[in-house]
Amino acid sequence: MRGATVWRLARRARVPFQRATQSAVFIPRGPSATPSFHRNAFSSATRAPPFRFSTGQRRSMFIQTQATPNPSSLMFYPGKPVMEVGSADFPNPRSAMNSPLAKSLFAIDGVTRVFxxxxxxxxTKSEDGAWEFLKPEIFAAIMDFYSSAQPLFLDSQAAAAKDTAIHxxxxxxxxxxxxxxxTRIRPAVQDDGGDIEYRGFDPDTGIVKLKMQGACSGCPSSSVTLKSGIENMLMHYVPEVKGVEQELDAEDDGTTLSGQIN
Incomplete structure (x- = not known):
């Protein structure tokens, strides 16, 4: 994440971003306002050859994997859409009760987080887990889910809301x-198997609160991405921003990572 995500964010910071001159709450999207970026456009990470999984009379399924900056996290590409809108983070088995796929992944011994x-x-696996033993079980769980035609969420209302929707x-x-x-930060973070969730902005202190998700949560270089990448870009384009802090929920373990400027 230190060498990939931060560099991609720095590269995007050079692209002009037009600040609204009026108190409008909508910033135009499209080719003229926001350049499009494609997955792995600036990433040196490469996906492993697709793994063909087939059992009995089930349909064959090609699943690709890709390493992340977090050695305990691995990305799995089923070759099919996963989330139609936004993203979803499951930091523990209890949070996965509403998702058949997440629940089945947590049933695998050694899996500690799903995104x-x-x-x-x-x-994301535990420290003593080995990918050589976990991957076949994960492949099987993903294959079983897509062949079962179950919904990603049992309660459609529980799907992740768009935290960056402009109101x-x-x-x-x-x-x-x-x-x-x-448009600029989330695509780079998602390339590394994670995401960010906007939690709010304090106009008095100038602090933006974010939550790191997926592979970015617990990654050793998350603090570098938070400060050298995300914070620098926000402060560059939005003078009102004075710093960025990560906000952790009660179920998240670990130390709070802060990128606040003193």
Whole structure:
């Protein structure tokens, strides 16, 4: 993440970003306002050859894997859409009760966290887990899910909300922060098997609160990405931003990573 995500964010920071001159809460999207970036456009990471999984009379399925900056996390590409909108993070088995796929992955001994992206699933293992033993079980769980035709979520209302959606009551500053997170920062973070969740902005202190998800949660270089990548880009384009802090939920273990400027 230190060498890949931060460099991609720095590369994107050179692309001009037009600040709104009026107190509008909508920032235009499209080729003229926001350049499009493709997965792995700036990443040196490569996916492993597809793994063909087939049992009995089930349909064959090609599943690709890709390493992440976090050695305990691995990305699995089923070749099919995963999340239609946004992403979903499952930090523990209890949080996965509403998702058949996440629940089945947690049933594998050694799996400690699951994350859904647009077209991939990131699985995080325990320190003593070995990928050579875990991968066949993960492949089987993903294959079983897609062959069962079950919904990704039992309760459709539980699907992840779009945290960066711009609302009418958002200030110009908040709208700009959300637009940057969605169009420039989130794609780079998702390339490494994780995501970020916008948690709020304090106009008095200038602090943006974010939550790191997926492979980025617990990654040794998360603090570097938070400060050298995300914070620098937000402060560059939005002068009102003075720093970035990561916010942890009660179920998240680990030390709070802070990128606040003193």
């Amino acid at each position: 859904f992206g647009s077209d991939f699933v990131t699985v 009418q009551d958002d200030s110009e500053t908040v709208a700009m922060i959300k637009e940057l997170l969605e």
